[in-house]
Amino acid sequence: MTSIGIIGSQGRMGHALVNAIGEQEELSHAGGVDQDDDFAALLAQSDVLVDFSVPDGLSNRLDLCAEAGKPMLVGTTGLEPAHHLSIDAAAKTVAVLQTGNTSLGVNMLAALVKQAASRLGDDWDIEIVEMHHRHKVDAPSGTAILLGEAAAKGRGINLNDHSERGRDGQTGARQKGAIGFAALRGGSVAGDHQVILATDEERIELGHRAENRMIFARGAVKAALWLTQQQPGRYDMTDMLGLD
Ligand SMILES: NC(=O)C1=CN([C@@H]2O[C@H](COP(=O)(O)OP(=O)(O)OC[C@H]3O[C@@H](n4cnc5c(N)ncnc54)[C@H](OP(=O)(O)O)[C@@H]3O)[C@@H](O)[C@H]2O)C=CC1
Numbered sequence: 547m548t549s550i551g552i553i554g555s556q557g558r559m560g561h562a563l564v565n566a567i568g569e570q571e572e573l574s575h576a577g578g579v580d581q582d583d584d585f586a587a588l589l590a591q592s593d594v595l596v597d598f599s600v601p602d603g604l605s606n607r608l609d610l611c612a613e614a615g616k617p618m619l620v621g622t623t624g625l626e627p628a629h630h631l632s633i634d635a636a637a638k639t640v641a642v643l644q645t646g647n648t649s650l651g652v653n654m655l656a657a658l659v660k661q662a663a664s665r666l667g668d669d670w671d672i673e674i675v676e677m678h679h680r681h682k683v684d685a686p687s688g689t690a691i692l693l694g695e696a697a698a699k700g701r702g703i704n705l706n707d708h709s710e711r712g713r714d715g716q717t718g719a720r721q722k723g724a725i726g727f728a729a730l731r732g733g734s735v736a737g738d739h740q741v742i743l744a745t746d747e748e749r750i751e752l753g754h755r756a757e758n759r760m761i762f763a764r765g766a767v768k769a770a771l772w773l774t775q776q777q778p779g780r781y782d783m784t785d786m787l788g789l790d
């Protein structure tokens with residue numbers, strides 16, 4: 547029996563995770579924490595931690611997981627470079643999987659985007675459009691960044707050097723080879739992503755729509771179970787799914 551502790555347990559994803567854990571006989575729910583709850587107590591009861599909460603305090607939670615020797619899945623988005631450094635540091639001691647999207651469909655889409663970008667030259671402009679529910683607090687979504695990274699990897703470029711985000715006003719023309727991002731917010735959309743590759747004469751549109759959050763929760767639970775069998779290191783969903 548593997549016991550999963552949930553960080554962000556009373557949130558939208560926290561509730562979906564409890565349902566996904568309940569679907570599998572070999573899994574149990576160790577409990578959960580939200581803001582101001584006792585993380586040390588949860589750590590002691592968990593074989594693996596799953597974090598779908600907020601970036602605030604993530605570095606501290608990773609340090610505590612590393613100290614306790616417990617693997618962690620980081621699904622929280624809106625991460626800053628300092629959070630990624632903390633993930634790298636914890637991954638020296640325990641297995642850590644970080645991803646902007648735990649669904650099979652999105653990770654398959656990322657593999658397709660990487661392949662398209664590797665085969666098409668930079669006369670194909672790449673734009674990533676996402677839409678989420680009105681409560682989402684970060685933009686672009688972690689998934690949009692994941693897809694941008696897949697495109698950049700396919701092209702053999704660094705995303706940070708080529709991304710165009712938050713266009714507004716006199717932006718100037720699009721840079722050749724740029725990867726652009728646009729974010730829409732409204733209603734109850736669980737997560738829509740579209741990657742557009744456009745030339746003067748033709749356009750490819752690759753996309754994914756999440757119908758509900760159970761696809762993220764089931765993927766996260768499967769990945770958490772997988773993490774308990776891994777050596778210390780930093781992983782993403784492509785490692786778990788064997789998609790790269
Ligand atoms: N990687 C993926 O596949 C997916 C990632 N996400 C990401 O997961 C995150 C959560 O999404 P969602 O569930 O919709 O958000 P919600 O706002 O519904 O839930 C967030 C939860 O985190 C809790 N929380 C806030 N601060 C802390 C803290 N310091 N320690 C522990 N818990 C805390 C909140 O509790 P309180 O009320 O006490 O503040 C709340 O219960 C977002 O970053 C989202 O983008 C979402 C779906 C899929």
Ligand SMILES: O=C(O)C1=N[C@H](C(=O)O)C[C@H](O)C1
Pocket residue numbers: 623646647678682686687688689690736737738
């Ligand atoms: O906040 C959400 O809801 C979601 N967040 C993730 C993201 O930022 O990409 C994954 C999913 O799209 C839902």
